[in-house]
Amino acid sequence: xxxxxxxxxxxxxxxxxxxxxxxxxxxxxxxxxxxxxxxxxxxxxxxxxxxxxxxxxxxxxxxxxxxxxxxxxxxxxxxxxxxxxxxxxxxxxxxxxxxxxxxxxxxxxxxxxxxxxxxxxxxxxxxxxxxxxxxxxxxxxxxxxxxxxxxxxxxxxxxxxxxxxxxxxxxxxxxxxxxxxxxxxxxxxxxxxxxxxxxxxxxxxxxxxxxxxxxxxxxxxxxxxxxxxxxxxxxxxxxxxxxxxxxxxxxxxxxxxxxxxxxxxxxxxxxxxxxxxxxxxxxxxxxxxxxxxxxxxxxxxxxxxxxxxxxxxxxxxxxxxxxxxxxxxxxxxxxxxxxxxxxxxxxxxxxxxxxxxxxxxxxxxxxxx
Amino acid sequence: xxxxxxxxxxxxxxxxxxxxxxxxxxxxxxxxxxxxxxxxxxxxxxxxxxxxxxxxxxxxxxxxxxxxxxxxxxxxxxxxxxxxxxxxxxxxxxxxxxxxxxxxxxxxxxxxxxxxxxxxxxxxxxxxxxxxxxxxxxxxxxxxxxxxxxxxxxxxxxxxxxxxxxxxxxxxxxxxxxxxxxxxxxxxxxxxxxxxxxxxxxxxxxxxxxxxxxxxxxxxxxxxxxxxxxxxxxxxxxxxxxxxxxxxxxxxxxxxxxxxxxxxxxxxxxxxxxxxxxxxxxxxxxxxxxxxxxxxxxxxxxxxxxxxxxxxxxxxxxxxxxxxxxxxxxxxxxxxxxxxxxxxxxxxxxxxxxxxxxxxxxxx
Numbered sequence: 001x002x003x004x005x006x007x008x009x010x011x012x013x014x015x016x017x018x019x020x021x022x023x024x025x026x027x028x029x030x031x032x033x034x035x036x037x038x039x040x041x042x043x044x045x046x047x048x049x050x051x052x053x054x055x056x057x058x059x060x061x062x063x064x065x066x067x068x069x070x071x072x073x074x075x076x077x078x079x080x081x082x083x084x085x086x087x088x089x090x091x092x093x094x095x096x097x098x099x100x101x102x103x104x105x106x107x108x109x110x111x112x113x114x115x116x117x118x119x120x121x122x123x124x125x126x127x128x129x130x131x132x133x134x135x136x137x138x139x140x141x142x143x144x145x146x147x148x149x150x151x152x153x154x155x156x157x158x159x160x161x162x163x164x165x166x167x168x169x170x171x172x173x174x175x176x177x178x179x180x181x182x183x184x185x186x187x188x189x190x191x192x193x194x195x196x197x198x199x200x201x202x203x204x205x206x207x208x209x210x211x212x213x214x215x216x217x218x219x220x221x222x223x224x225x226x227x228x229x230x231x232x233x234x235x236x237x238x239x240x241x242x243x244x245x246x247x248x249x250x251x252x253x254x255x256x257x258x259x260x261x262x263x264x265x266x267x268x269x270x271x272x273x274x275x276x277x278x279x280x281x282x283x284x285x286x287x288x289x290x291x292x293x294x295x296x297x298x299x300x301x302x303x304x305x306x307x308x309x310x311x312x313x314x315x316x317x318x319x320x321x322x323x324x325x326x327x328x329x330x331x332x333x334x335x336x337x338x339x340x341x342x343x344x345x346x347x348x349x350x351x352x353x354x355x356x357x358x359x360x361x362x363x364x365x366x367x368x369x
Numbered sequence: 370x371x372x373x374x375x376x377x378x379x380x381x382x383x384x385x386x387x388x389x390x391x392x393x394x395x396x397x398x399x400x401x402x403x404x405x406x407x408x409x410x411x412x413x414x415x416x417x418x419x420x421x422x423x424x425x426x427x428x429x430x431x432x433x434x435x436x437x438x439x440x441x442x443x444x445x446x447x448x449x450x451x452x453x454x455x456x457x458x459x460x461x462x463x464x465x466x467x468x469x470x471x472x473x474x475x476x477x478x479x480x481x482x483x484x485x486x487x488x489x490x491x492x493x494x495x496x497x498x499x500x501x502x503x504x505x506x507x508x509x510x511x512x513x514x515x516x517x518x519x520x521x522x523x524x525x526x527x528x529x530x531x532x533x534x535x536x537x538x539x540x541x542x543x544x545x546x547x548x549x550x551x552x553x554x555x556x557x558x559x560x561x562x563x564x565x566x567x568x569x570x571x572x573x574x575x576x577x578x579x580x581x582x583x584x585x586x587x588x589x590x591x592x593x594x595x596x597x598x599x600x601x602x603x604x605x606x607x608x609x610x611x612x613x614x615x616x617x618x619x620x621x622x623x624x625x626x627x628x629x630x631x632x633x634x635x636x637x638x639x640x641x642x643x644x645x646x647x648x649x650x651x652x653x654x655x656x657x658x659x660x661x662x663x664x665x666x667x668x669x670x671x672x673x674x675x676x677x678x679x680x681x682x683x684x685x686x687x688x689x690x691x692x693x694x695x696x697x698x699x700x701x702x703x704x705x706x707x708x709x710x711x712x713x714x715x716x717x718x719x720x721x722x723x724x725x726x727x728x729x730x731x732x733x
Contacts, residue, residue, distance in 0.1 A: 011642075014715035046717015091658075108399035117657070223715050338722075339409065358720035361708055 008222030035193030036063025058322030059352035066344035073098040088122035089137040126163035146260035149267035166297040174284035191219040194248040201256025220248040277317030316343035326356040407619025436480035448483030451542035463591025467509030483545030495534035517596035558633035562701040563679035568694030571650035574664035595668030610675035627723035639699035
């Protein structure tokens with residue numbers, strides 16, 4: 001595994017790819033990496049600063065933490081605060097601000113909030129605590145869905161009735177559609193998220209390429225993977241091509257993981273879903289299907305009455321669509337900082353707003369917090 | 370009849386009814402785990418709550434916020450510090466809560482250039498703890514103290530009701546003597562200084578995570594827990610000009626570099642490829658979504674030394690068993706004061722931030 005990581009981090013090969021990119025580009029292009037994992041790689045390695053100035057990377061809405069709507073966070077907080085509940089979540093959801101507080105604050109007030117690394121851990125916690133209600137926060141894109149679906153399936157077949165899931169799954173292809181249908185369209189090419197495609201296959205992207213005539217390159221997550229995805233996208237753009245390419249063949253096939261898809265389609269059904277900062281996107285999410293609705297935490301804890309409006313100050317939706325840069329938001333650096341984020345892109349270090357914030361510190365250290 | 374004592378200056382009563390929590394602490398009205406995480410939240414608690422409350426007029430030792438306070442007692446300068454240990458699980462590859470309780474406090478003394486001398490130990494025990502385990506813990510502590518060359522001279526034991534503790538909490542306090550002429554502090558780094566890390570990083574944090582409940586993963590990584598007083602003494606005795614020293618425990622090397630950059634108002638430039646991250650640590654961080662630069666160490670130091678002494682410092686460290694893996698990772702610059710910048714493996718740059726609180730595993 002280590003060798004694997006080093007192999008895709010080789011500075012010599014990176015240099016060569018960057019040279020090829022520089023030789024390819026003749027005019028300005030805007031490319032969106034959809035996935036938060038790729039944004040992380042880009043920021044962590046400083047890839048954006050190594051590209052020609054005319055190439056702009058737009059950090060897309062592919063971080064599940066960033067796009068989980070405020071209303072779902074508020075529902076999570078209400079459920080997690082209940083004394084009979086053990087609330088299990090992936091770690092980075094704990095600091096995402098709801099209307100008033102975050103899951104860390106609930107924990108500090110006595111709520112039993114636990115970080116799990118796998119949803120199956122939450123099922124185990126449910127089995128170990130039969131007198132408690134164990135709720136798993138099932139968020140994420142198509143990547144995390146199979147494991148989340150598996151837990152619900154397990155809970156049903158094994159009769160683990162004290163387990164339920166708060167589901168807020170989102171899907172990549174409808175988000176790309178929404179970006180392409182938006183009146184202002186900035187994105188000219190996409191790096192598609194390799195792990196999403198490993199599950200769902202590439203086939204879903206064929207209609208998008210055909211309808212919108214936009215290059216989509218399935219891309220991995222190591223620095224060299226991302227550079228190769230960028231190189232191929234730019235090559236298509238310069239040559240006037242718009243094709244679906246696979247730059248991540250070691251993980252992605254055209255059909256994807258069929259067994260995982262079957263599991264997902266058994267447990268989930270497609271639903272309209274609100275994206276934080278962006279708004280409602282039709283048919284862009286999954287919810288538990290009727291067969292599994294007994295395991296839906298929204299039903300079990302009656303939080304359907306919680307309806308939350310987003311802060312009008314936060315323009316993260318426009319940031320995530322590439323319409324504005326983070327520092328063009330009025331709240332940037334004043335009402336909204338990593339210490340006190342208004343919107344999720346300011347929460348994690350690879351969020352588009354937080355990344356901008358750090359680089360402003362470098363350019364203008366006097367303004368450091 | 371002796372002359373009546375001068376009336377003491379009037380102490381204003383503390384008006385607790387009208388006391389309001391200073392910003393930015395109001396942002397989180399309750400203590401959250403991050404307040405103990407060694408990151409920005411911890412720093413705010415110290416800066417906005419503890420320092421103002423404990424200020425006594427002569428508060429320079431506290432306000433310097435070194436790993437230990439350095440206080441003058443007669444002609445001698447003493448380093449004085451305390452630390453509490455709540456690690457879970459108590460036993461992990463390469464060490465235990467007992468090792469940490471000795472080495473952690475010894476190292477806090479050493480980071481001010483002091484020769485660690487005496488420790489006190491306080492135990493908070495939970496009803497129901499097996500005496501045999503306590504016996505093993507104190508055996509380890511005794512051995513660690515002898516290895517570190519310190520004597521445990523006083524102690525205290527309290528027992529709390531079952532369910533009100535986590536088995537064993539240990540507090541140790543320590544004093545050490547600062548040799549004449551030695552002045553080391555987080556605010557004393559200066560442009561041109563060379564930054565040395567004494568060996569491979571991230572081992573303690575990953576060793577503990579590898580055996581934590583619910584997260585067990587096979588790993589060959591053992592904690593690096595070790596006393597560093599001897600290593601520091603050798604550097605000082607050889608006349609190496611050390612400006613700042615810190616052991617990168619909670620918050621890891623990233624937190625240490627940021628703290629020193631801020632305290633000294635200098636910039637720190639790191640070559641990320643030079644930072645020694647063992648393959649197993651890198652792999653574990655990869656799948657846990659952690660940054661090795663933010664993972665805790667318990668037997669490493671980060672030294673800011675004068676450039677003319679860098680090679681000598683490195684050679685001395687290499688000949689010491691707790692510094693064999695020492696490397697130069699970067700340098701201090703007058704640019705971007707307070708900011709730590711890393712040149713990444715593929716040649717980009719990034720800002721290395723102080724972790725806000727405890728690191729959160731990333732979902733994607």
